[in-house]
Amino acid sequence: MTAVAGERLVDGYALVVFDLDGVIYLIDRPIPGAVEAVGRLHAEGKAVGYATNNASRRSSEVADLLTGMGVPARPEEVLTSAAASAELLRDRLPAGAPVLVVGAEALRAEISAVGLRPVSRADEEPAAVVQGYGPQVGWVDLAEASLAVRAGAPWYATNTDRTLPSDRGPLPGNGSLVAVLRTALNREPDVVVGKPEPALFATAARRAGSGRTLLVGDRLDTDIEGARRAGLDSLLVLTGVSDVPELLAAPESRRPTYVSFDLAGLFDSAAVVRVPGEPEFAGWSVDLTAGGLTLRGAGRPLDALAALCAVAWSASAGPQVRAASPEAEEALAALGLSV
Structure with a gap:
């Protein structure tokens, strides 16, 4: 008995959303089969999306990175935690509202793109604070954010990943910077947008309209848990972080719908199983x-x-x-x- 009774898994979904690192590429090289899988989806007219917690690049920059690896991608197919945070703030704030931005220039650009006004100081009375990773973030940025939150501005974090990958090993990520404010304020962010919180995937799924969405990821603690919180089916591929021992020990909140060794499971019913x-x-x-x-x-x-x-x-x-x-x-x- 296979996962989909002889039918292709991909045929049951209107949109396939991929995590990036560990699914499409590892650091800077495409995972074997990824280029072919994405190309096949495009050739068949299937809607494709990419969801990443990275808030230091704009969607267009991520699309350029993927295309440079041979994975065809358009900016409108890429949803970053920066873009999702901006869309969420746009829906909750009046047009032109000031937003204190802590993070990279990409986050400021996304805030501007949705009609909000990025600011840098608490005395500009921001309507919200949004915090994302940026290599130049320093004490002054965190101090201004702390003052704004204490004054009543809601605090949005693009993600809480403690580390980010590099060719030299894991480095402090946005979660580590969020921890500084968490310590200073003695409280949690009001909203966390990135995985495993559901907002990122829920935003991606809305782009599929009424059709079903399948999330493809390699991490149980972010991709799969995030998909479950958003009410989406998920496919765990064993090309990245999570392995079979972790899967067998997974709590209910981190259990995928399907498992395959790689992206071949999207097209070959013999290469995927429902769990x-x-x-x-x-x-x-x-x-x-x-x-x-x-x-x-x-x-x-x-x-x-x-x-x-x-x-x-x-x-x-x-x-x-x-x-x-x-x-x-x-x-x-x-x-x-x-x-």
């Missing part, structure tokens, strides 16, 4: 023992994963799995599980 399955599923059976889970049988590794999820999630069991057959050993190895 969870059943304890006895497509040639596999899983038993709960004192030592964890025991997998026996034969079949596709992804079907084995669906059966493992069924038992692990129902029993809150950890990712310790034992193989009871040579075929089970091969499946667990394919899933990256120790045997």
